[in-house]
Amino acid sequence: MIDKRIVSLIIDDEANSQENISILLNKYCPQVLVAGTAGNLDAAEKLILKHNPQLVFLDIQLGATTAFTLLEKLKTITFEIIFITAHNNHAVRAFDFAAVDYLLKPIDIDKLIKAVDNATGKIGKKTMQVSMAEMMQQFKSFNKSQQKIGLATSIGYEMVYIKDIMFCMANGSYTDFFFESGEKLTVSKNLKYYENLLVDYNFLRSHNSALVNLSFIKRIERTDGGSLLMENGSLIPVSKTKRKELEDRIKDNKRLI
Numbered sequence: 183m184i185d186k187r188i189v190s191l192i193i194d195d196e197a198n199s200q201e202n203i204s205i206l207l208n209k210y211c212p213q214v215l216v217a218g219t220a221g222n223l224d225a226a227e228k229l230i231l232k233h234n235p236q237l238v239f240l241d242i243q244l245g246a247t248t249a250f251t252l253l254e255k256l257k258t259i260t261f262e263i264i265f266i267t268a269h270n271n272h273a274v275r276a277f278d279f280a281a282v283d284y285l286l287k288p289i290d291i292d293k294l295i296k297a298v299d300n301a302t303g304k305i306g307k308k309t310m311q312v313s314m315a316e317m318m319q320q321f322k323s324f325n326k327s328q329q330k331i332g333l334a335t336s337i338g339y340e341m342v343y344i345k346d347i348m349f350c351m352a353n354g355s356y357t358d359f360f361f362e363s364g365e366k367l368t369v370s371k372n373l374k375y376y377e378n379l380l381v382d383y384n385f386l387r388s389h390n391s392a393l394v395n396l397s398f399i400k401r402i403e404r405t406d407g408g409s410l411l412m413e414n415g416s417l418i419p420v421s422k423t424k425r426k427e428l429e430d431r432i433k434d435n436k437r438l439i
Contacts, residue, residue, distance in 0.1 A: 187215035193226045194241035211298045223252050235261045236305050242267040246332040262301040333369045344383050350393040389419040
């Protein structure tokens, strides 16, 4: 007998949350079949390609990255999405704008049932890609200065405001973060990873060893091969290949006359 239940996946970086959602679906939404769970970006991408789901329950924060990084990696979005978030923040405004379903933790049973019913009615109608395009644009434009990023340290994740990051320096396979407050934090991922993550937030790779927040540049030094004087007095190297891109970006931001 063919199983006509809705093939779904749960993508959440907390095992307890995965289990809780699965239990609630089994009890209150028996039309939904949970085909698998994943807790990080790579595992989630593989799971989606393997199962070709109709519905995905997707947590906004996946460790140090977000659900939007995962969605941007996928060539097409053929499934409905119900977002899960622990915070009633600016992301929710983007969901509301694009009429995308979301659930706040702890999950309300009635809202879960309603979200599943809404998603069920949309499956196969190809409405998600249009909504997602609108929502992603809204998400990126809503109050970027208040965005937080999770930084993986030896003891867990530090949640910090992106706007407070002054610059980052390569430290082997690690990255040193320097903040406006004067604090320094060593994070267990390389600089390239954070370059990709912060490219839309006014950051630029000025050198193989440095990633800078353009908002904190005080002066471009043209002597001794070129460097950046930051607001805290630090000198950051600039490679010859990055100089023009740097100046173009600063001109675009109207910080260089």
